Amino acid sequence: MEAASIPETPSAQPRRRFGDVLADNILWVLMLIALVIFFAKDPQQTLDDVKTGLSNGLIWALIALGYTLVYGIIELINFAHGEVFMIGSFVSVSIWQTLNITPDSAILPIIGSILIGLIVAMLASSTLNVMIERVAYKPLRTAPRLAPLITAIGMSFILQNVGLLWRPQPDSSPDLIGSQNDYFHVFGVAIEHSDVFAVIVTVPLLVGLLWFVGQTRYGKAMRATAQDPDAARLMGINVDRTISLTFLLGGLLAGAAGMIYALYNGTIQFNQGFTAGLIAFTAAVMGGIGNLKGAVVGGLIIGVIQSISDTHFGQVWTPAVVFAILILIMVFKPSGLFGEETREG
Amino acid sequence: MTALALGVAACGGGSDSGSSGGGGGGGGGRTSLTIYSSLPLQGDSRPQSEAVVNGEKMALEEAGGKVGNFTIKYVSLDDATAAAGKWDPGQTSSDARKAAQDASTIVYLGEFNSGASAISLPILNEAGVLQVSPSNTYVGLTRAEGADKGEPDKYYPSGKRTFGRVVPADHIQAAAQVTYQKDEGCKKTYILNDKEVYGKGLADQVASIAKTQGLAIAGNDGIDTKAANFRTLASKVKSSGADCMFFGGITQNKGVQVFTDVSAVNPDMKLFGPDGVAESPFTSKLKPSVQKMTYVTNPTLDPKLYPPAAQDFFAKYKEKFGKDPEPYAIYGYEAMKVALLAIQNAGDKGNDRQAVIDAFFKIKDRDSVLGKYSIDENGDTTLSDYGADRVQDGKLVFDKVIKAQTQG
Numbered sequence: 001m002e003a004a005s006i007p008e009t010p011s012a013q014p015r016r017r018f019g020d021v022l023a024d025n026i027l028w029v030l031m032l033i034a035l036v037i038f039f040a041k042d043p044q045q046t047l048d049d050v051k052t053g054l055s056n057g058l059i060w061a062l063i064a065l066g067y068t069l070v071y072g073i074i075e076l077i078n079f080a081h082g083e084v085f086m087i088g089s090f091v092s093v094s095i096w097q098t099l100n101i102t103p104d105s106a107i108l109p110i111i112g113s114i115l116i117g118l119i120v121a122m123l124a125s126s127t128l129n130v131m132i133e134r135v136a137y138k139p140l141r142t143a144p145r146l147a148p149l150i151t152a153i154g155m156s157f158i159l160q161n162v163g164l165l166w167r168p169q170p171d172s173s174p175d176l177i178g179s180q181n182d183y184f185h186v187f188g189v190a191i192e193h194s195d196v197f198a199v200i201v202t203v204p205l206l207v208g209l210l211w212f213v214g215q216t217r218y219g220k221a222m223r224a225t226a227q228d229p230d231a232a233r234l235m236g237i238n239v240d241r242t243i244s245l246t247f248l249l250g251g252l253l254a255g256a257a258g259m260i261y262a263l264y265n266g267t268i269q270f271n272q273g274f275t276a277g278l279i280a281f282t283a284a285v286m287g288g289i290g291n292l293k294g295a296v297v298g299g300l301i302i303g304v305i306q307s308i309s310d311t312h313f314g315q316v317w318t319p320a321v322v323f324a325i326l327i328l329i330m331v332f333k334p335s336g337l338f339g340e341e342t343r344e345g
Numbered sequence: 346m347t348a349l350a351l352g353v354a355a356c357g358g359g360s361d362s363g364s365s366g367g368g369g370g371g372g373g374g375r376t377s378l379t380i381y382s383s384l385p386l387q388g389d390s391r392p393q394s395e396a397v398v399n400g401e402k403m404a405l406e407e408a409g410g411k412v413g414n415f416t417i418k419y420v421s422l423d424d425a426t427a428a429a430g431k432w433d434p435g436q437t438s439s440d441a442r443k444a445a446q447d448a449s450t451i452v453y454l455g456e457f458n459s460g461a462s463a464i465s466l467p468i469l470n471e472a473g474v475l476q477v478s479p480s481n482t483y484v485g486l487t488r489a490e491g492a493d494k495g496e497p498d499k500y501y502p503s504g505k506r507t508f509g510r511v512v513p514a515d516h517i518q519a520a521a522q523v524t525y526q527k528d529e530g531c532k533k534t535y536i537l538n539d540k541e542v543y544g545k546g547l548a549d550q551v552a553s554i555a556k557t558q559g560l561a562i563a564g565n566d567g568i569d570t571k572a573a574n575f576r577t578l579a580s581k582v583k584s585s586g587a588d589c590m591f592f593g594g595i596t597q598n599k600g601v602q603v604f605t606d607v608s609a610v611n612p613d614m615k616l617f618g619p620d621g622v623a624e625s626p627f628t629s630k631l632k633p634s635v636q637k638m639t640y641v642t643n644p645t646l647d648p649k650l651y652p653p654a655a656q657d658f659f660a661k662y663k664e665k666f667g668k669d670p671e672p673y674a675i676y677g678y679e680a681m682k683v684a685l686l687a688i689q690n691a692g693d694k695g696n697d698r699q700a701v702i703d704a705f706f707k708i709k710d711r712d713s714v715l716g717k718y719s720i721d722e723n724g725d726t727t728l729s730d731y732g733a734d735r736v737q738d739g740k741l742v743f744d745k746v747i748k749a750q751t752q753g
Binding site: 271 | 388427572573578580626631
């Protein structure tokens with residue numbers, strides 16, 4: 001949570017040796033070297049992979065923020081978060097199906113329905129996330145750590161089954177944005193509609209979130225609660241409401257991610273939240289749990305690793321490659337690339 | 346009686362389960378027998394599986410629920426779980442155990458997926474129960490050529506064959522695929538597979554037959570069925586210079602996403618799929634532009650090409666259930682028919698599991714709704730015609746019959 005807090009004034013620290021700096025950044029260096037090697041091998045394909053990875057990574061980043069926000073404030077892994085994202089996808093596709101919007105509709109109704117889909121999906125997911133907190137986590141706030149962990153897993157399964165009842169078969173979303181049509185080319189890399197779309201929707205949300213947490217009174221309350229809930233309460237902060245607000249923000253982003261995912265990939269499935277949740281959670285841990293910037297960068301890095309691994313090691317090995325790198329990062333930097341920002345961290 | 350003994354043996358370790366071969370004495374009076382069906386009744390496969398169950402029920406009803414003196418009870422089991430959305434290994438093995446431990450079990454119809462049969466088959470084989478699949482096409486279940494090491498023997502721990510099928514196996518389908526691809530002008534095909542027993546098995550068969558038929562293979566990659574999309578893979582397919590793609594896999598393993606993503610990057614590429622995607626949950630979810638480039642091989646043919654008996658079946662099915670049957674309904678119907686015939690041919694020993702198995706493997710030149718066929722020593726049908734289908738308006742449309750060119 002402290003990610004966006006005012007940076008500490010640099011105090012007189014002992015000068016760091018080059019070796020220390022290298023040791024601190026060795027992972028970055030290694031990843032960069034790997035990227036350069038792949039680039040030398042096949043420049044065009046690597047550029048293409050990086051592009052695909054970054055745009056996939058934006059979706060992971062949005063979901064990862066939900067994990068990291070909640071972990072930062074109550075130190076709980078909200079396992080149901082992936083399912084909240086899935087519900088976002090389902091809600092937006094249902095809206096388009098109800099409105100009977102197809103790729104052949106006129107441009108204005110399409111844009112309108114995408115906006116409606118985005119807003120309703122965000123509202124639905126955030127309401128759901130707040131309700132989950134009320135029902136399954138709030139009563140357990142003073143309970144042993146394991147209790148809310150189990151209720152979180154329980155909520156995840158309940159929602160997955162709701163998704164299964166709602167849409168037992170994989171469904172396709174209407175291709176409203178011409179997802180994989182080329183928009184323009186940069187260095188021979190085709191930038192597709194979906195890439196542009198992901199950036200247009202995601203970047204304002206990320207910037208908005210950073211601003212909200214860093215610059216507003218509510219954000220300050222969130223940061224205070226994250227540091228020390230008791231002290232925050234003594235200072236007159238309504239801790240319960242602040243925690244609800246955190247879940248609300250996480251849900252908003254998950255809903256948006258769900259809508260983007262549906263248009264970006266074109267197919268939705270009741271168990272998509274499980275995999276997406278796992279990847280996003282990994283991204284949050286990789287970047288340093290509780291750290292907003294870390295979650296975003298972690299999401300982007302995982303996206304790129306996935307797509308490069310798809311090309312060079314075969315897709316079958318991709319999950320193994322992603323987690324092998326995660327293990328490396330944890331071993332060398334247990335608090336993640338950007339450092340954990342939790343009460344203890 | 347033997348069945349009863351087996352039930353007990355199953356608890357005690359099943360060591361003497363193969364002993365029913367002699368069969369002396371027969372059933373000692375058991376006249377009520379059970380035929381189990383095990384199919385994925387949840388997830389995408391549900392419509393197809395329900396149609397198979399309907400077909401099986403129709404066949405049993407036509408026989409009046411009886412064969413000779415034996416009354417046949419039908420029990421439909423589900424090998425899928427809601428969480429998986431498709432067949433599940435644990436559920437499948439629990440189905441097989443349930444049937445194996447029921448002393449009245451005489452035949453087990455299933456599974457729908459080859460990977461699932463690889464799990465239920467050894468259990469039922471040990472119990473000496475005849476298993477007939479309406480839809481399994483994986484070669485390794487019955488044949489050694491083109492299969493993995495140790496197949497098919499590892500599925501038959503009792504050392505005796507107990508499994509048969511009424512669809513042509515994948516060595517026929519793979520040959521039909523290669524023929525179809527060459528007919529459509531493919532020079533170089535990129536193969537993707539879903540890593541399952543069925544999908545990978547078929548992909549490997551296509552790759553090996555393609556070599557003998559002069560079709561180049563640009564690659565044969567497994568996919569991560571949990572991935573969000575396959576865009577990177579699609580661009581890899583493009584840079585390989587392939588002009589066709591073949592997906593060895595099933596709808597439930599992201600079939601639609603694979604076709605959509607590959608087609609987006611390679612709009613002129615012809616996309617081939619096997620019977621694992623020959624169903625409406627796949628075809629109806631493809632974009633029109635992808636539908637145009639999609640080619641599917643399917644053991645089910647144009648209804649008009651089946652013998653007159655089949656036309657009767659189609660008409661009765663529609664009358665009874667108010668809609669046209671899904672492609673595999675007729676195979677469910679025939680699986681039940683041939684199972685009942687085996688019981689009938691076993692005569693007085695129709696309640697003896699081994700006698701029914703022996704009778705099944707002796708079936709020759711049977712005039713069925715699928716045409717005239719025999720069961721060979723592997724348990725395979727001698728039918729070999731494959732259908733080539735296209736997709737129009739989200740539906741499979743029969744294109745032509747392929748006479749598969751199998752080698753040797």
